[in-house]
Amino acid sequence: MKKILITGGSGLVGSSFIGEEFIHLSSKDGDLRNKESIKSLIEKTNPEGIIHCAAKVGGVLGNTKYPGDFYHDNIMMNTNVIEEAKNKGIKKLVFFSSTCVFPDEVEYPLSPEKIHLGPPHQSNYAYAYAKRMGQVQIQAYKDQHDLNYFTVIPTNIYGPNDSYDMENGHVLPSLIHKMYLARESGEDFIVWGSGNPLREFIFSEDVAKLTMNLYRDYNGNAPVILSTSNETSIKNVVLMIADIFDFKGNIKFDTSKPEGQYRKPSDNSVIRQMYPDFKFTQMREGLEKSINWFIENYKIARK
Numbered sequence: 001m002k003k004i005l006i007t008g009g010s011g012l013v014g015s016s017f018i019g020e021e022f023i024h025l026s027s028k029d030g031d032l033r034n035k036e037s038i039k040s041l042i043e044k045t046n047p048e049g050i051i052h053c054a055a056k057v058g059g060v061l062g063n064t065k066y067p068g069d070f071y072h073d074n075i076m077m078n079t080n081v082i083e084e085a086k087n088k089g090i091k092k093l094v095f096f097s098s099t100c101v102f103p104d105e106v107e108y109p110l111s112p113e114k115i116h117l118g119p120p121h122q123s124n125y126a127y128a129y130a131k132r133m134g135q136v137q138i139q140a141y142k143d144q145h146d147l148n149y150f151t152v153i154p155t156n157i158y159g160p161n162d163s164y165d166m167e168n169g170h171v172l173p174s175l176i177h178k179m180y181l182a183r184e185s186g187e188d189f190i191v192w193g194s195g196n197p198l199r200e201f202i203f204s205e206d207v208a209k210l211t212m213n214l215y216r217d218y219n220g221n222a223p224v225i226l227s228t229s230n231e232t233s234i235k236n237v238v239l240m241i242a243d244i245f246d247f248k249g250n251i252k253f254d255t256s257k258p259e260g261q262y263r264k265p266s267d268n269s270v271i272r273q274m275y276p277d278f279k280f281t282q283m284r285e286g287l288e289k290s291i292n293w294f295i296e297n298y299k300i301a302r303k
């Protein structure tokens with residue numbers, strides 16, 4: 001049986017694709033910024049299709065500090081993977097974008113036809129433009145070569161096996177790591193910003209399941225948004241995390257730290273129509289799984 005190649009296979013999203021049909025690639029197997037690397041990986045594995053999850057990602061601060069790296073690494077990886085998939089006759093490919101690619105000033109809810117209507121939020125413009133170009137490349141190749149390639153646009157993903165970098169990482173793994181340390185030390189727990197921004201968090205296993213459903217069923221042109229369409233404030237998730245950790249110390253909000261976009265509510269009507277019975281993991285359950293994973297794997301977790 002021909003298999004499906006998962007780039008970024010050891011990361012948060014890639015490692016959520018579980019089963020015999022997958023070949024997980026990680027940076028140990030090759031550097032996707034180098035065209036020869038993906039070329040030989042495709043030749044070696046001869047896959048049926050590719051799910052391209054590999055990306056240079058980070059949170060609001062990491063994106064602001066390293067815009068050049070976020071631009072270069074993502075543009076190179078996407079360009080090479082999509083180009084070589086086409087060259088090798090791979091018929092199916094899923095490309096991962098993100099809801100942070102949308103214009104900062106746009107009418108809500110976010111929906112795919114609005115992606116290019118204005119500049120993205122300043123905090124992650126380089127990453128956002130690189131991801132926008134990946135989606136353009138997918139569309140252009142689809143138009144010219146009649147390939148079943150498409151883009152998925154997940155909202156903020158969280159789950160086990162995340163990167164728990166407290167400075168440059170995403171909000172939930174950063175908060176989980178910080179809460180773990182604050183509980184040990186008895187120090188105050190510091191949250192960046194006011195806690196008022198709203199996000200739509202989606203559990204990594206749900207992302208993998210929906211992506212595989214689409215891989216089998218979807219051949220449309222439009223990118224597909226993967227979201228629960230439930231907004232939660234940062235303050236609310238902080239309280240949930242504190243409750244799961246049974247944290248009794250002080251929680252403080254540091255408004256000198258970046259606040260990011262206020263909200264980015266999205267339209268999930270396509271997946272709701274295609275998969276009306278899909279049950280999203282409740283935030284409390286997803287957080288418990290993520291926190292338990294972090295505690296059990298503290299020594300090996302990426303930090």
Ligand code: GFB
Nearest residue numbers: 059060098100124169170171174191192193197258259260
């Ligand atoms: O995950 P995050 O950095 O990404 O979340 P974005 C930022 C929000 O969480 C802001 C608050 O409102 C922050 O003020 N926050 C509170 C924290 N404490 C922390 C903390 O310890 N760490 C972090 N990082 N935030 C990212 C984009 O935007 O979304 C990326 O920059 C990517 O490109 C990702 O697309 C999905 O949701 O603001």
